[in-house]
Amino acid sequence: MNLFHKLSNWLRLKRQEANVLCVGLDNSGKSTIINQLKPSSAQTQDIVPTIGFCVEKFSTSSLTFTVFDMSGQGRYRSLWEHYYRDAHAIIFVIDSGDKVRIVVAKEELDMLLHHSDVKHRRIPILFFANKSDLQDSLSSVKVSQMMGLDNIKNKPWHICASNALTGEGLQEGVDWLQDQIRSLKS
């Protein structure tokens, strides 16, 4: 699967580099999602918990497309903000099966939205309500309500339920993100 193909194609025309920051609590499925987005040849089988962060670059002939996969562990979350300034888009991954920690995800999102490098920018944010395959997972509507997404007024945002193990729902999200970056840059 090559879900970022379209995005890369478009970026190649523009000859620009797009930095996408992928954040979310630990174990929400960020690395798994990014692995799915990579060209199939580059995909890895085992995903281990990310320490600090990983930078994934998908290069095509003249374009570098960079995803920063941040560690979600509490002690590394303070690293996120150093990458806000250079990010053109943010992917925020939520584990919709972890009801207890939705408040923690909301707290981290609120801090992100109030950060000076994010606050006044029209930076698109894509939310994945991941692990939608789990038995008693929350629906994307419920996740959006609990995260207070309706309060985000000055940024384009979009939420889709996803299953990173199968790739379900990822395409929809990436399509949206691609449109957003295009409209912002043109």
Add this chain to the structure above:
Amino acid sequence: MSGSENKDINEVNSKWLDAHYDPVANLYTFSSCVALADLNGDGESKLVVGDLGSGASNMKLKVFKGTSLMTENTLLDLPTGLVAFHMDQNEPRTPAIAVASGPFIYVYKNLRPYFKFTLPPLEVNELEQEVWSQAREDKIDPMSLKEMLEGIRNKAQVPLSVRSLKFLMLEHQDMESFVNMHKQQPIRRQTVITCIGTLKKNMADEDAVSCLVIGTENMEIYVLDPEAFTILSKISLPSTPAFMDVTGQFDVEFRITVACRNGNIYILRRDSKKPKYCIELSSHAVGLVRVNKNIVVGCTQETLHGCTQKGKKLWTTYLPASIVTMGLMDHKSRGFQAVLVGLANSEVHMYRDKNLVNIIKTQDVITSICFGKYGREDGSLIMTTKGGGLIIKILKRTAVFDEKDTTPGPPVAQSVKLNVPKKTKLYVDQTMRERENAVAMHRAFQMDLYRLRLTAARAYVKALESNLTPMSSSASEPLKMNAVVQGLGPSFKLTLNIQNTSVCRPSMNLAISFWYDEKLYSLKTSFFKIPLLVPGLNYPIDTFVECLSDKGISDVIKVFVLQIGRSNPLLTAHINMPVSEGMALC
């Protein structure tokens, strides 16, 4: 999920996120029956609860994952304590659960019953045994059995078994069937477990193999082998233990701190069979928590005491309500430790030493507190309420606890030690001298003091005798006078205010005379009579003084109030003249 509903009762900038509140979780338990453990070895910590239920039955071992109940097992009797511990080295390293209940410890592995440990039986009263064997052979009827047992109960050293005690409570008609039902079985006497803890065997690792440590109703502490459940060590106490904290390693060095029902805390160590230290509390303990090396005890008198592990009391804090439960907040990844105290006023207070650093207001009275890793979150606070509710809060990543932000009472600076300088040689010499010559010094001081008093008394008498004061004390002519000097000089106006202070007697035949240095001052008249003084009125008498010197010097002018026919003046006033500031005109 009702996280946002209860925002209003929490402080605006709370340090906690409201992750979950279920008022009808049906959990009735205490801090001693709650543990957090990664039971499945999947990196997700579960909540294990020994639920006392709300009726006589309904006792359950419950496991929660996230917001929902994962499994439950029925318990046969009320749980008195629950711990998670590693009993072997097997992989995966998943902990077992031990539930203390009556005289038994039920051990669960992978949430399945694995082993049941029974406390060793106690010695049975020989007489009691004898009577029951007679009953078995139908030699005595239930009535005389009752009488004999009552006799034994009142005198014997060894108390009666539960069976005999139950029998003694029965009504007459139930006795026969009770005897027939039980007489064939041997008599057993057993004690029950009052508290349970864990003690690492010989390694300090988080997941090292641990022994169970139990306290019993008959005032003993047992340490059990982790795998064989044999008794490794037995220590006697002067009273029944109620709360226990265990630290150290069994094979190396350990410390067991127990709060007992006699209101004392005993500290036991590896090398002694008897308590090493004893702390006497002024009221009964209701909770015991160890923070690093110090012990924090909550007492019934709404107090919290801090003590060292050697039994020395460090501090006492007074609480606004009585304590319901206590728990340790040990945030390992941040190196933060505090004591959480659940109070009867539906608040949980967080103390670092004696400083109150945070207050959590809750929807109901908290009966159990457990802080640790729940799910994947390190800073989770799990609490259950009196009404059976479950509250989960998560410490904010950005939360910092300011030592002084909510502390009532003495400021932190008060406990800062002053840098008192060393004693000098002079100081030491003086102290020595004072010590050696104390008597002589005291005598010298007393003599000087008497001399001073004598001199003062003499001067006072002299002043009275010569009427040197501006108040006349003579009973016949009570007078008061004050003088005011006006002007810059060389001319001054001198006003004498004279008042008769008697109630109704007018003063007559009075005169005023001035005494002054004639080289310095001149007065128009230095002697004149004063008219009759009506009692109570103020008579201002003016006279003018001319200063004759321009050298900037001044002197005293004395005023005498005289009565015609008396040689002593009635009053004397000394007027300190100001320096003349103007040019002498004459």
